[in-house]
Amino acid sequence: MFRAALVGLSLCALQALALADVAPDAFVQKLSSEVIGAVKSDQAIQAGDVARIRALVDAKIVPHVDLQRMVVKSVGPQWRTASPEQRKRLTEEFKTYLINTYSGALTQVKDQTVKLRPLRAGANANEVVVGTDVVGGGEPIQLDYRLEKSGDTWKIYDFNVLGLWATDSFRSQFARDLSAGGIDALIDRLAEKNKAIAGGKS
Numbered sequence: 001m002f003r004a005a006l007v008g009l010s011l012c013a014l015q016a017l018a019l020a021d022v023a024p025d026a027f028v029q030k031l032s033s034e035v036i037g038a039v040k041s042d043q044a045i046q047a048g049d050v051a052r053i054r055a056l057v058d059a060k061i062v063p064h065v066d067l068q069r070m071v072v073k074s075v076g077p078q079w080r081t082a083s084p085e086q087r088k089r090l091t092e093e094f095k096t097y098l099i100n101t102y103s104g105a106l107t108q109v110k111d112q113t114v115k116l117r118p119l120r121a122g123a124n125a126n127e128v129v130v131g132t133d134v135v136g137g138g139e140p141i142q143l144d145y146r147l148e149k150s151g152d153t154w155k156i157y158d159f160n161v162l163g164l165w166a167t168d169s170f171r172s173q174f175a176r177d178l179s180a181g182g183i184d185a186l187i188d189r190l191a192e193k194n195k196a197i198a199g200g201k202s
Contacts, residue, residue: 024128070094075171082183093190093194
């Protein structure tokens with residue numbers, strides 16, 4: 001669960017703020033601090049109100065994630081043969097799965113802070129990896145972000161917790177359904193999981 005909390009914390013780095021043309025590491029640092037502060041100060045979230053956290057994630061974080069790129073990386077080659085309707089349904093279920101899976105973990109955010117590691121990227125790079133350490137409650141935990149330039153701001157399309165990139169993890173999870181029944185089977189499985197999570201089932 002702590003791993004999931006860190007993944008949820010990684011998504012928190014994407015809250016919408018009025019940041020224009022900032023460096024990617026400054027973007028991550030500012031957004032991380034703002035969202036962590038919001039989580040810590042919200043008594044309902046601290047009390048475990050998962051519905052409130054889901055609303056926060058959906059409204060403030062998801063719009064700043066490149067969902068389609070995450071889906072494409074998570075699904076692999078079968079995305080190319082999916083119909084427009086399948087792509088739409090899959091992206092919707094993937095978004096809900098992402099929110100449902102990690103929202104509950106944010107209740108574990110207590111005294112953590114995020115410290116940046118030195119950024120290794122050219123001044124004009126449009127895709128970068130921002131490395132951070134989550135500090136608090138034990139040994140620092142490495143947490144990395146893959147960011148892409150989108151207009152005058154940045155969006156995340158992958159994140160790495162304790163050495164595992166999220167899209168690699170999703171691809172491993174999705175492989176069995178894709179192999180057995182293709183895109184439709186994966187859509188059905190994600191919908192089933194989303195219903196179970198929303199209903200409080202394991």
